[in-house]
Amino acid sequence: MKIHEYQAKNVLREYDIPIPRGDVAETAEKAKEIAASLKTKVVVKAQIHAGGRGKGGGVKLASSPEEAYAAAKAILGMTLVTHQTGPEGKLVQRVLVEEASQIGKELYLSLVVDRARDRECVVFMASEAGGMDIEEVARTSPEKIIKVAVHPAVGFTAFQARKLAYGLGLDKAQIAQFTNIAKSLYRLFIDKDASLVEINPLVITADGNLLAVDTKINLDDDGLFRHPELKDLRDESEENPLEVVAKNTGVNYIKLDGNVGCMVNGAGLAMTTMDLIKLAGGEPANFLDVGGGASADQIEKAFRILTSDPNVKTILVNIFGGILRCDRVAMGLIQASKSIDMKLPMVVRLQGTNVEEGRKLLKESGLKFEVADELFEAAQKAVALTK
DSSP, X not given: OBOOHHHHHHHHHHTTOOOOOEEEESSHHHHHHHHHHHTSOEEEEEOOSOXXXXXXXXXXXXXXXXXXXXXXXXXXXXXXXXXXXXXXXEEOOOEEEEEOOOEEEEEEEEEEXXXXXXXXXXXXXXXXXXXXXXXXXXXXXXXXEEEEEEOTTTOOOHHHHHHHHHHTTOOHHHHHHHHHHHHHHHHHHHXXXXXXXXXXXXXXXXXXXXXXXSEEEEEOGGGGGGOHHHHTTOOGGGSOHHXXXXXXXXXXXXXXXXXXXXXXXXXXXXXXXXXXXXXXXOOBOEEEEOOTTOOHHHHHHHHHHHHTOTTOOEEEEEEEESSSOXXXXXXXXXXXXXXXXXXXXXXXXXXXXXXXXXXXXXXXSSSOEEEESSHHHHHHHHHHXXX
């Protein structure tokens, strides 16, 4: 789960990590009030779940409350297009108004889970190339990125903090500040079940202090049951509408760019199905796992999600019947097809418990189901039907 910058900064504040003074506004009038209370130059920043906001016109400096009002008025309500939003952009509904920092130098600092290591662990990444996309730094100047792996049984140590600080070229006074920030950041990461915590840039101000000017926090969905206060930070308007519907329905769905809609039970089988669609020359339109105990109602809702994607030209249903019996799936498919007046061609591959009963129900339904015995055969039929 992603959260907004202003929400992430509130979390940093809980852990005494220095951030600029400021507040969030949903109207230009409120932005003007905040700027007046700060009594300094301010920066007005669009709050959307995407980077590159400045390049798209979503970040503006203001020297007075009146300028802050004008900046907020220009940003609020705009559809901001960045390299992360795609061409459709995102509607800006709120702005963060905070004091403008006197920046001496920009640094990068983040915490992620490194799954590529033999022993998966939390890893600090730091770089003197702050303010840039870390992916671009990794591609062009990988030597500028310092990595420190944290052993889960030992935790983050002071010598590791000093290693990062020395690598960033900090002086003695800044090393002490940096150590406190890094320790707090690690504690935050573990306490909140985060999957990413990023400060970019972490700036050295004109007076030599460290300040988190911009930050991003992603939270592990599977850990949210432990954090009801964080669950309330979800902004569904920033998420893909179909993924929101799927989450509320209880199915696992991720939209992709292809045109073969997939409905599968089991994450591993879903990944295999998508691979075979590509092997057959097609492109999957989604990942959709209905789980092992899906009801007919859930299957119908899953179909409504698939058919709501205008890119989908055909649907491939691939079910291995265990807990979810094949005859139950077949009845759900028939009910869903009749209920939503299915127009798209559909290929169904069933295997497992009560498979013959399931196939018989499909063939006798009077509906246009393409039944396949084998998975690759099903993928080939589905891809052919898109053409």
